[in-house]
Amino acid sequence: MGRILAALLGAAVVAGPAAGQTSAVPPPLSRVPADQVPLPPPRPDEAKGPAATDPAVKEPSGKEANPKETGKDAAKDAAKESPAAPAAEPAPLPPERPADLPSGPAPTPATVVPDDTACLRRLERLGVKAEPVAPLADGLCGAAKPLRVTALPDGVALAPAATLTCVAAEALSRWSTEVQVIAERTLGKAAQTFKIGGSYECRGQNHDPSAKLSEHAYANGVDVMGFTFEGRAPVAVGATREGTPEAAFEAAIRARACGFFRTVLGPGSDAAHANHLHLDERERQAGHRLCQ
Numbered sequence: 074m075g076r077i078l079a080a081l082l083g084a085a086v087v088a089g090p091a092a093g094q095t096s097a098v099p100p101p102l103s104r105v106p107a108d109q110v111p112l113p114p115p116r117p118d119e120a121k122g123p124a125a126t127d128p129a130v131k132e133p134s135g136k137e138a139n140p141k142e143t144g145k146d147a148a149k150d151a152a153k154e155s156p157a158a159p160a161a162e163p164a165p166l167p168p169e170r171p172a173d174l175p176s177g178p179a180p181t182p183a184t185v186v187p188d189d190t191a192c193l194r195r196l197e198r199l200g201v202k203a204e205p206v207a208p209l210a211d212g213l214c215g216a217a218k219p220l221r222v223t224a225l226p227d228g229v230a231l232a233p234a235a236t237l238t239c240v241a242a243e244a245l246s247r248w249s250t251e252v253q254v255i256a257e258r259t260l261g262k263a264a265q266t267f268k269i270g271g272s273y274e275c276r277g278q279n280h281d282p283s284a285k286l287s288e289h290a291y292a293n294g295v296d297v298m299g300f301t302f303e304g305r306a307p308v309a310v311g312a313t314r315e316g317t318p319e320a321a322f323e324a325a326i327r328a329r330a331c332g333f334f335r336t337v338l339g340p341g342s343d344a345a346h347a348n349h350l351h352l353d354e355r356e357r358q359a360g361h362r363l364c365q
């Protein structure tokens with residue numbers, strides 16, 4: 074029986090291509106749009122293009138299956154398989170991913186532990202004063218490896234200290250070195266202190282409980298209210314008068330922040346940011362930044 078079945082199956086397989094020539098799948102597929110769509114000329118051309126190049130395309134990807142086949146056999150197989158292959162390959166992938174998501178507990182910022190080894194080393198090289206503090210976990214808010222940052226490069230103090238992820242602390246530190254250059258150029262003095270309005274805080278954006286969680290909720294954002302200088306009046310963000318060195322300083326450091334943070338908001342962005350620069354490292358699709 075097995076032999077007969079095998080023989081029958083073999084016959085069926087052999088008959089497949091012969092029958093396929095009359096009821097070949099690709100031609101009907103390529104003809105359907107030609108009959109239905111008012112733009113038939115370009116579509117058949119496109120449909121024929123891939124079919125003609127299928128053997129070439131197939132060789133690199135399908136070699137393991139047909140290493141010894143001749144060009145003609147490969148062309149036949151390509152004609153048979155090309156309609157099914159594209160549909161079969163992507164199909165299994167999507168179902169697997171959704172299945173994984175609900176199976177385990179949803180990761181929270183407190184459970185996603187970043188490898189900060191290199192980042193911490195860079196902070197040390199920069200001369201940043203920061204020490205690890207206990208993991209933060211408050212519902213969906215939190216951070217697995219927060220730092221308490223008390224001073225930036227060149228001894229610039231944070232007042233008060235900020236609780237930040239290493240990534241955010243490094244961005245703040247690197248930006249601060251640019252702030253110092255701009256301060257010396259526009260104001261003639263380097264800053265002594267960065268006034269911090271807030272860092273880690275479990276809240277929605279703009280303090281709106283119904284809004285998406287702010288990056289502050291992940292210790293990934295910081296609000297800079299202003300700067301103090303030795304022998305010079307402090308500069309408050311949003312309080313500088315147009316045409317003054319202070320305004321030039323504020324505009325320049327804000328523009329520079331866009332090179333270090335993925336989000337930069339401040340006076341003019343909206344009412345909630347009228348008196349400070351909000352800087353965070355929110356990750357967005359395709360690396361998009363929000364720089365206002």
Ligand SMILES: [Zn+2]
Pocket residue numbers: 289294295296350351352
């Ligand atoms: Zn903020």
